[in-house]
Amino acid sequence: MIRDKVAIIGMGCTKFGERWDCGYEDLAVEAYNEALKDAGIEKEDIQAAWLGTCFDEGMTGKSALPLSTTLKLPFIPVTRVENFCATGSEALRGATYAVASGACDVALALGVEKLKDTGYGGLPEFGTLLGTKNRLVYPNITAPGAFAMMATRYFDRYNLDPEDGRKTLARVSAKSHHNGSLNSKAHLRREVTIEDVLKAPIIAWPLGLYDCCGVSDGAAAAIVVRAEDAKKYRDDPVYIKALQVAASPGEELLYKWDGTHVETTARAAERAYKEAGIENPREEIDLMEVHDCFSITELVTYEDLRISKRGAASEDAKAGFFDLDGEIPCQSDGGLKCFGHPIGASGLRMIYEIYRQLQGKADKRQIEDPRVGLTHNLGGFPPLSVAAVCMFGIDRG
Amino acid sequence: MLLTARTRYPSEKVNKKGMPYEKYAAYRNLIPIELGQRGEGIAPTAVSLLWRDRKEIMALVGSKCKKCGTPQYPAQRVCVACGSQDMEPYSFADKTGKVFSYTEDHLAASMSPPAIYGIIEFDGGGRFWFDVADCEAGELRVEMPVKMAFRRKYADAERGIYGYFWKAIPEVT
Ligand SMILES: [Zn+2]
Numbered sequence: 001m002i003r004d005k006v007a008i009i010g011m012g013c014t015k016f017g018e019r020w021d022c023g024y025e026d027l028a029v030e031a032y033n034e035a036l037k038d039a040g041i042e043k044e045d046i047q048a049a050w051l052g053t054c055f056d057e058g059m060t061g062k063s064a065l066p067l068s069t070t071l072k073l074p075f076i077p078v079t080r081v082e083n084f085c086a087t088g089s090e091a092l093r094g095a096t097y098a099v100a101s102g103a104c105d106v107a108l109a110l111g112v113e114k115l116k117d118t119g120y121g122g123l124p125e126f127g128t129l130l131g132t133k134n135r136l137v138y139p140n141i142t143a144p145g146a147f148a149m150m151a152t153r154y155f156d157r158y159n160l161d162p163e164d165g166r167k168t169l170a171r172v173s174a175k176s177h178h179n180g181s182l183n184s185k186a187h188l189r190r191e192v193t194i195e196d197v198l199k200a201p202i203i204a205w206p207l208g209l210y211d212c213c214g215v216s217d218g219a220a221a222a223i224v225v226r227a228e229d230a231k232k233y234r235d236d237p238v239y240i241k242a243l244q245v246a247a248s249p250g251e252e253l254l255y256k257w258d259g260t261h262v263e264t265t266a267r268a269a270e271r272a273y274k275e276a277g278i279e280n281p282r283e284e285i286d287l288m289e290v291h292d293c294f295s296i297t298e299l300v301t302y303e304d305l306r307i308s309k310r311g312a313a314s315e316d317a318k319a320g321f322f323d324l325d326g327e328i329p330c331q332s333d334g335g336l337k338c339f340g341h342p343i344g345a346s347g348l349r350m351i352y353e354i355y356r357q358l359q360g361k362a363d364k365r366q367i368e369d370p371r372v373g374l375t376h377n378l379g380g381f382p383p384l385s386v387a388a389v390c391m392f393g394i395d396r397g
Numbered sequence: 398m399l400l401t402a403r404t405r406y407p408s409e410k411v412n413k414k415g416m417p418y419e420k421y422a423a424y425r426n427l428i429p430i431e432l433g434q435r436g437e438g439i440a441p442t443a444v445s446l447l448w449r450d451r452k453e454i455m456a457l458v459g460s461k462c463k464k465c466g467t468p469q470y471p472a473q474r475v476c477v478a479c480g481s482q483d484m485e486p487y488s489f490a491d492k493t494g495k496v497f498s499y500t501e502d503h504l505a506a507s508m509s510p511p512a513i514y515g516i517i518e519f520d521g522g523g524r525f526w527f528d529v530a531d532c533e534a535g536e537l538r539v540e541m542p543v544k545m546a547f548r549r550k551y552a553d554a555e556r557g558i559y560g561y562f563w564k565a566i567p568e569v570t
Contacts, residue, residue: 120434122504132443135551136454137471137562139514139528145502149516149526153498156539205501205511205534254469254524255477259498259516383516 001275004397005100007230007237008222010039013352016218016339017187024056024114025070031219031345032071032110039223039233043071046223047104049078052091052111053344055124067110084379085291086245087111088220088347089388093243095224105225111349112219113342123215123343144212144294146381148204151296153259155206158311162206168314169295170197173210173337175323176292180334182364187216188338211295216340220348222355227396236359241372241391242275244268252383262297264387265304265378272374272389273306277397281306285328286370287357289350291378291387292335301376302330305389324365332357332365343379347388350375358394371395417533420509436506439553442560452486457545457563459523461487468523487523489545489563494519496541496567501534517543517565530564542568 012034014027022030036043051067058066064078083090088111095107118124123143130138155165177192192210200209230237246268257263269281278284290305292298302313307328308321316322322330331337333353336346354373356362377388422428450471452458459470464481470489475482499515506512513529515537529537530548543565550562 118434122435125435125438125506132440132446133450135440136442136447136450136560139526140502140505140507140512141514141526142502142504144504145500145512145514148500148502149498152500152515152539156498201503202501203504207500249477250473251477253516253526254473255467255522 002096002100002243003241003275003277004227004239006096006224006240007227007396008240008351008355008392009225009230009233009237010035010037010041010223011221011352011355012036012038013185013220013349014218015185016216016342016345016349018116019217020116022217024058024066024112027114027217027219028067028070028110028112031112031221032108035108035221035223041106041223041233043073045106046073046076046108047106048076048095048098049073049108049110050091050094051078051080052082052087052109052347053080053113054082054084054087055343056114082344083245083386085293085341085343085346086377086379086386086388087344088349089243089351089375089377089390090245090347091344092222092224092348092351092390093245093388095222096240096243099224099226105229107224108221109224109348110219110221111345111347113344114217115215115342116217121215123341141381142204143381144204144207147294147296148207150259150300150382151206154296154300157258157260160314166198166206166208167194168317169207169211169299170194171317172292172295172298173197175317176331176335176337177210179324179332179365180338183334183338186334186338187214187340188334207294207296213293213336214340216342218339218342218345218349220345220352222348222351236394238355238358239393239396241277241393242272243388243390244272244275245386245388246271247386248380248384250384257383259383261300261304261310262378262382262385262387264385265301265376265389268387268389269305269376272391276372276391276393278372278391282328284372285374286372287329287332287354287367288374288376289333289335289353290330290376291346292331292337293341293378297378298330298335301378305374305376324367329367332362332367347375347377350377351390351392354392358392423508430508432506432508435504439551439555441556442553442558454562456488457490458486458488460484468519468521470519470523470525489519489523490547492519492521492523492545494543494545494565496529496537496539496543496565497524498539499529499537501537513537515565528564529567531566532569536569537567544568
């Protein structure tokens with residue numbers, strides 16, 4: 001159990017967006033500088049680092065080198081991790097376990113991704129990412145297509161005609177766009193109405209343009225120490241309550257799955273709740289940042305996290321349960337919906353919002369006195385995925 | 398203009414509506430098409446892999462667990478249902494199935510967008526995602542019955558390699 005053993009004492013997050021004038025290195029340095037300043041430490045204090053990145057190799061390849069050479073880290077141990085969209089959370093997990101074990105006292109986790117240089121919309125082609133055999137047997141599946149298949153099935157199972165289903169999903173996106181409009185670090189900062197969402201071109205039926213998060217450039221970073229040392233650095237450290245990852249064994253796609261939920265999220269969440277000592281998530285969680293790569297993902301995640309009952313997520317969404325002034329604000333920073341999704345950075349970007357909210361530093365988006373926050377990442381396709389569920393609190397238990 | 402004469406998998410009835418001429422012309426290289434940057438690069442075909450997994454790819458042979466009887470595609474080393482490693486070959490080519498879910502994908506690089514694909518649940522067990530052929534946008538539904546057909550999957554004109562695989566053919570009424 002990692003609960004209350006480690007605390008975050010500093011974080012940084014770049015503005016996300018089409019950062020045409022910035023490369024991988026600029027983004028990494030921007031997040032790193034803010035985190036260091038926030039923690040009040042120097043480079044020499046960092047004893048180990050974890051880099052999370054999936055696509056850009058920073059001219060040096062799949063290793064620690066893109067980070068160590070960019071920041072000129074002085075021969076300390078640096079590890080690169082990669083776990084699809086859970087990559088940023090995975091970097092924090094490495095750093096957290098390292099300080100918890102006593103192997104080092106201060107560790108850095110940094111997630112960064114430069115995606116816009118591909119020159120086209122959506123994530124880079126999966127072809128090479130998935131291995132040589134993929135092209136011989138897989139359809140040419142894109143991320144929106146993979147998640148759209150969950151929406152088709154969800155609509156069918158709960159007897160939503162496509163119009164009703166799409167309206168429910170539109171409500172989810174419009175809510176996040178409102179939150180993003182209040183956040184200077186978000187990529188997309190305009191209010192979008194339910195009408196706008198419904199009128200937008202279809203990307204992968206039944207998902208339209210505004211049902212999909214964008215692709216952007218960005219980086220985020222965290223500095224962790226053991227919980228007992230945290231107050232030496234700041235008065236308001238944020239304590240890690242749970243870090244859980246679940247990877248598909250493959251049964252969902254090939255054998256046993258209802259097509260309307262994500263099993264890895266449900267499994268990771270149950271373990272995270274146990275680790276954090278949460279019995280009734282709907283009552284005990286104050287805010288969440290979930291992996292809204294697509295509106296349907298956010299909708300089923302409400303159910304997978306046991307916030308909404310199966311099939312009842314649309315009722316909760318329509319009732320405003322997840323709005324900024326609702327019972328459990330979800331995507332208070334605008335989410336992937338407004339930040340876009342630089343794969344390696346997203347997990348840490350979500351944690352950054354929770355961290356700032358718990359410290360009461362979230363500006364116009366500030367929620368009243370939050371104590372416990374949750375982040376959720378989902379990488380891969382719904383039936384073949386890696387999920388991370390992390391929990392944070394401002395009080396040390 | 399619609400073309401109705403089509404070469405089909407022998408046991409199938411011809412889809413009465415035929416195929417839009419534009420689609421036919423694109424597949425026959427009669428009109429230039431723009432695949433977009435996403436569709437530009439084609440990685441070399443790993444011929445050794447194609448030879449090693451020839452039954453799986455060319456004949457749609459998966460595995461069936463000898464212990465619990467669960468059919469699975471692609472062939473698994475370890476049974477997805479019970480964990481046994483005692484597996485035997487199992488053919489899916491002749492199995493019928495149903496559309497478990499589907500999408501019409503306008504982002505995917507395709508000779509004739511939108512790319513239509515879905516998760517197919519085989520009668521008798523086994524489930525995987527496949528391209529769906531011989532149907533147009535708006536025609537698919539969850540639970541629609543399908544058969545499998547051996548079709549061209551990609552064309553690597555640069556290297557003169559044409560890849561084939563199995564696609565689901567829905568019984569569109
Ligand atoms: Zn078995």
